[in-house]
Amino acid sequence: MFLINCPYCGERDQQEFKAGGEAHIERPKQPTELSDDEWAEYLFMRKNIKGVQFERWNHTHGCRKWFNMVRDTSNDEIKAIYKMGEKPPSQ
């Protein structure tokens, strides 16, 4: 059970949060311009890596804010947490 440092509320138990998949996948601004393959790339393709992963989390049972997390999936170490729109920390 992680202890997650919500950038708005501080440290809270994982059960207050919901994971929201891979981070930094921006919705295309002009979807109609995309080929089926390009759209499928945005829609379906997600990484599932062993190691450092960038992911979205939501403080569902708290401030309801979305934020980003850098987590090492091999040992669940949370390396960084930053707000939506902020630049990811360099690795």
Place this chain on the structure above:
Amino acid sequence: MTKNLRVKSSEYIDETNRISFKFNGKTYHGFKGDTLASALLANNVHLVGRSFKYHRPRGIMTSGSEEPNAIVQVNPGTNITEPNVRATEVEIYEGLEASSQNCWPSVEFDIGGINNFLSPFFPAGFYYKTFMWPASFWEKYEFFIRHSAGLGKSPTSSDPDIYDHRNIHCDVLVVGAGISGILAAKNAAKNNFKTLIVDEKNELGGSTIFENNEFNKIDNKTPSEWLKKEIKELKNIKNLEIKTRTSVAAYHQYNYLLARENLTDHLEAKDKTNKIRQRLLKIRAKKVILATGALERPLIFNNNDRPGIMLSSAIKKYSEFYGVACGSKNIFFTNNDSAYESALSLYNKGINVKAIIDIREQSESKIVKKVKEAGIKVYWSHTIVDTAGYKRLNGISIMKLSNDGTSVTGSKISISCDCLGVAGGWTPAVHLYTQSGSKLKFDEEKQIFLPNQNTSKQISVGSCGGDFKIDEIIKNLNQKLKDNLNIKETDLDNIKVEIDQENSKRNIWLLPSDKPLGKTKPFVDYQNDATAKDIKLALREGFRSIEHVKRYTTTGMGTDQGKLGNMHALGIIADTAGVKMGELGTTTFRPPYTPLTFGTIVGRNVGKFFDIFRRTPMNDWHVENKAEFENVGQWKRAWYYPINGETMHQAVQRESKAARESAGILDASTLGKIDIQGSDASEFLNRVYTNAWSKLAIGKCRYGLMLNEDGMVYDDGVTTRLGENHYIMTTTTGGAANVLGKLEDYLQTEWPELDVYLTSVTDHYATASLCGPNSKKILKKIIPDLDLSDENFPHMSFKEAHIGNIQCRIMRISFTGEHSYEINVQASYGKDLWEKCMEAGQEFNITPYGTETMHLLRAEKGFIIVGQDTDGTMTPIDLQMDWIVSKKKYDFIGKRSLYRSDTMREDRKQLVGLLTEDPNEVLEEGAQIVSELNKSPVEMLGHVTSSYFSPNLKKSIALAVVRGGKDMMGKKLFVPMENKNINVTVANPVFYDEKNERLNA
């Protein structure tokens, strides 16, 4: 048979408080402070159970939670019965009953004992190998296998006890209250850390509390004397919470630990009443200090499992702590000095110790000399090759060990005895450490797995960290505490320690016998009857991974999780396969460390607290009027209102007719309601719904369909424009929370530039939906001053009004196809509104209807229910709802996906109506649809999604999804059922009032 084996009064046993209890139906006596195990041993009862596979007689082996054999059924035949309880952990109380497991008719005479003599036919993997053929016999085999599977009996009625959960946040959690744990907790608390120390036993002090080795001294006192003084001081320290009878079950990441606190299991029935039985502690600690100690290893030799064969340390504890002699003719079998402490402990109490069998060549420590001086015979370089006695040990045979330890030489010596203490060295209890995700390393010299690292969040101290001698323990503990808690001075700085023991130890994982291995029974896992020979067989059959060997032989898979024998299993595998222990690794230690009851895990969340449920403000009225309820998400919704013993079908037929012929009323409070405000609200709706919103006039309502980005229908509902920058959106009942979440997600992450604010107001409003040709007249009676003419208040529009002083929002919208109004009031006025409608509607025979009638009425109109007629694979085009998908809008959620090659296929499943050839035949929802009979395999075209008998149309109607159904209008298809084939015709899904004339009726 029963004689009292109490030897000397012990300060932990209250001999003035005599307790009677029953074991296997027979009454015994013990004292306050006894465990079931110590009390049975005091009554000379060693035989307490039968092993799982061979039904061999088994006795008490240990004095703690690692016990593999003495597992009993407590309070058998009652609703508080619990199987697989370790007799070594049960504190006796007046009226306690316990019985042996896995034996019939009794532990003394067990029919299953025949398995022991058939054991050559039950090697590892017996079941896998035997029941492979013939395959068709599996069902017959399974019956017998299931019958003999499992240990103990679970209760058959619900658990009457109360359980609880508690969250604890602390600076320092110390697990284990032996000498290291106590010193760690004391120094942490003294340095202002909020500290919690837990121990699974009822007394603090671990094994040091009865450590009376005269050659070990702390500040010139025996370790036990010294520790007792420390424990006394502990009780006066602030910032320190002490919890005994509390066992840590799991150590999760980020220092989140679960512990079970046992509150009343040791009390007699009258003192348990209305008290919490066990409490699950959910502990989040800034730092964790593991002081879980070490478990003594047995030795693996032929027939090492007989009742009377125990761990040497257990014999010492029974003698020193409980004042019980486990035998009258004792022998110890050892590979290190600790058995000598046990032997001396017995000797000092006047209990006979006949001999010590030591596989080492010699030892020079003071305690060994003292034992020799006491006249106890020591057989150096000897090993036990066999034991005798079926239900109780009565003798051993020993032989000289060869220099390399792989064989025996010389002649066999037999010695009679009734109790054998085995001492195979110590295994650090690293279970919790590894559960936390930390890794182990193998120490070749000590032949143990040790914690590989101490982090800023966690340290292992004492013997679980690899320190076994008191001087090492204190020195290393002191340094670790200073480093980890960042403190400069501790009261351990000036402690003087003298110690005796020398390190000499000879480790042989599997001891040889004069017989070949195949003719011996050296048990490695006592509970599951896995022997060294099974492990070797598994290796011969090609198993290499320790995890595979474990599962094939079931080593370590009992309720004790192999706490005693796992190391030996690893050692035997390493020796046999010729690899190093460190390379082999260990099996995974998984939570819980000791078994937990389901009650503890669930806590208070039982019965009506199992899951949250939500009730509408009108709920009391529904209950008073005998509604049947159905669960919709977390809501309890009125399903139908039977009158005079009506069946559901009869009630629904009546309600449906009434709603169309005069007036009906539905509690629609559960619909999700989201208040949307902000200068970009219209633009936002344009992006989330498939249709256009910018031109919706203030005071008008519009139906909207929401897709997922993959183009599939996600939710639907009517949204009303209350003002220039103000909308109220309704969602499906079940989808409300997810829709809000999804909208917030897009607003925060994709479109943060939009000025939009979302507020869930589902619980703030109660909604009554008034429908039918007389609904207008009823509303007029309630709100006389509101102009209800079609000109002023047309279909799909909104009005604010007042009913008396109550403000209300009225939408003229319809989910039934009838002229209808949805009246929203502040939730607290919900029941009042409902009653006013009922009163005003009385003259029109207003009929309350539930969700079932609502579903029927909308199906007559071909309106979909998201989640019933859709399943996450339906696009609006599939639903024949092309009309709601804007072609003009540049983008909306899911738009691009509607033009993917897959979503544009003509042969997708599409929503159609179905009419049965026999109008009285009602299809089953979920039934499959085919176009041909007599073909095998037959192609499934789709399935029925909604099906009812329509009282208004006087025939059966159904909605279905059918592959290519859009172009099948009028085509005959079949719905094959178990006993018959039903002929159906594809029809327009709008069955009733296709021109929507009734909306303005």
